[in-house]
Amino acid sequence: MKYMGDKDFWDEKFKSRGLKPLSPDQMLMDHLDLLKKGRVLDVACGDGRNSLYLLDNGFQVTGLDFSLEALNRLTGFSKAIKTFQRDLTSKSAFEGLGKFDSVVINHYRLSSDLIKKIPELLNKEGTLFVSGFSDIHKPDAKITLDDLIRLDDFKSVFDRMTLIKSVDSSDSRGCFVTYIFILND
Numbered sequence: 001m002k003y004m005g006d007k008d009f010w011d012e013k014f015k016s017r018g019l020k021p022l023s024p025d026q027m028l029m030d031h032l033d034l035l036k037k038g039r040v041l042d043v044a045c046g047d048g049r050n051s052l053y054l055l056d057n058g059f060q061v062t063g064l065d066f067s068l069e070a071l072n073r074l075t076g077f078s079k080a081i082k083t084f085q086r087d088l089t090s091k092s093a094f095e096g097l098g099k100f101d102s103v104v105i106n107h108y109r110l111s112s113d114l115i116k117k118i119p120e121l122l123n124k125e126g127t128l129f130v131s132g133f134s135d136i137h138k139p140d141a142k143i144t145l146d147d148l149i150r151l152d153d154f155k156s157v158f159d160r161m162t163l164i165k166s167v168d169s170s171d172s173r174g175c176f177v178t179y180i181f182i183l184n185d
């Protein structure tokens, strides 16, 4: 998968990025008010365009990614963000992180093994924001069928979490979906 890529692919990509972080994701900015304030985990945070936005908006941010290049850049942008280098293909990637009020997953398709663990990561009435290429997007060599996010990916948490928002969107890059869930208890 080129879009998800392996560690070397992403390290190289972040090495060649410009000095400044990219702008935060529009869907995150549009839906920030739906996220529970407090501690937020930015899953597959990259060099932190969204982590930095969340920090600026009063969240205490933890970023997780497997690319050390990305995490070093993020720490260079702000020392106030805690980072963990973890590989999300491992079932234990979320161990020892503590609890969060919100979890953000932007442009990364999380494994079913880790999706199952999200309710345990969240505090009471915690929220989950997920956004990325949707199954309406036409796959190609870069964004493959396996990269497309489907509501069904989250079926293992339907008994513990309620979908409060679902938005389809598109731009010149393709078709996207955004889901926001809240923990029932």
Ligand SMILES: C[S@@+](CC[C@H](N)C(=O)[O-])C[C@H]1O[C@@H](n2cnc3c(N)ncnc32)[C@H](O)[C@@H]1O
Pocket: 003, 004, 005, 010, 025, 043, 044, 045, 046, 047, 049, 050, 064, 065, 066, 067, 070, 086, 087, 088, 089, 105, 106, 107, 108
């Ligand atoms: C498309 S980027 C999205 C970055 C960020 N969430 C954003 O919206 O700008 C995908 C990110 O997933 C990370 N990633 C890919 N595979 C991973 C894995 N197995 N474990 C942890 N991070 C991974 C990459 O290093 C990269 O930062």
